[in-house]
Amino acid sequence: MKAIIKAAAGMGNVELVQRPVPEINENEVLIKIKKAGICGTDYHIYKWDKWSQNRIKPPLIIGHEFAGEIVEIGKSVKGFHIGQRVSAEGHITCQRCKLCRTGRGHICEDVDIIGVDIDGCFAEYIKMPAINVWPLDDEVADKYGAIMDPLGNAMHTVMAQPISSRDVLITGGGSIGLFATAIARKCGAARLVVSEPQPYKAALAKKAGADVVINPLSDNPEQQVIEAFNGNRPEVVLEMSGFPSAFQLGLEVIENGGDMAILGIPSEELNINMGKYVIFKGITLRGINGRRMFDTWYQCQNFLKSNSSFIDHVITHELPMEDVNEGFRLMSESKAVKVVLDF
Secondary structure (H helix, E strand, O other): OEEEEEOOOOOOOEEEEEOOOOOOOOOEEEEEEEEEEEOHHHHHHHHOOHHHHHHOOOOEEOOOEEEEEEEEEOOOOOOOOOOOEEEEOOEEOOOOOHHHHOOOHHHOOOOEEEOOOEOOOOEOEEEEEHHHEEEOOOOOOHHHHOOHHHHHHHHHHHOOOOOOOOOEEEEOOOHHHHHHHHHHHHOOOOOEEEEOOOHHHHHHHHHHOOOEEEOOOOOOHHHHHHHHOOOOOOOEEEEOOOOHHHHHHHHHHOOOOOEEEEOOOOOOOOOOOHHHHHHOOOOEEEEOOOOOOOHHHHHHHHHHHHHHHHOHHHEEEEEEHHHHHHHHHHHHOOOOOEEEEEO
């Protein structure tokens, strides 16, 4: 089969090669990939940043966002059929620990992530444990099935605290930040402000439902946020960017007693004045990791059935798998947000 691999350490080194079709065990299914999304994680692997250097062991088939069709089923698998359209949860957990057994598998400590720790979905076929496979409803097209993973990150972040009738600030207008904007709008956010410096993404944030988009690189972004909320402070902050300055902005502007959910992974250690910004303000900080299994998946599928038009503009490019490096180039030049590959 054709597969896209991180062939060696270093910048780039993403190649299209031939690999054997995976062989499944009795509890797995074999899926023929139809579409796959390029994630920010894949871009980190492409750039070979410090995280990638510490985590990735080339050669590795990359990719973890996909939609496809079941072509083979293990003998112990029930509830699936050949030809069924599916996506899958890419975090393969132990299924044995306290966290997994109490509905918190998304924070299991014994986890393998496809495309990171083991071979991923940028290939014509992938094998997956049946317990990780998610059936796609007929109303959910393949290109949306392929972005259930990042949409789930956004859904988990938004739904981690009450949103309806509350003022919400989202820091970061990448694909997941834009998904979160659309979800927060549909969940009834009162006033919705996005902080994003790139004009291209700022325009997409407006399309996704933001009332105002501010540029955090301009003078006095804290005052900009307060003015955007008509003199008030946001009751909810969703940090999606991973930039320390965005995290600090959220702490500065959030209303006392507010909720702050953090999905963006900082590129460096943060020095936080806990007394000033957390204790005395009485705010709640929540770390968000992945998707709740499988609460978030149900929420995403239901959202997509009637709201796919609200996120359609986030998928800016669809390319054949052979053009994967063109997708990375577009992302590096900030000319693409979400790239979906056709297989």
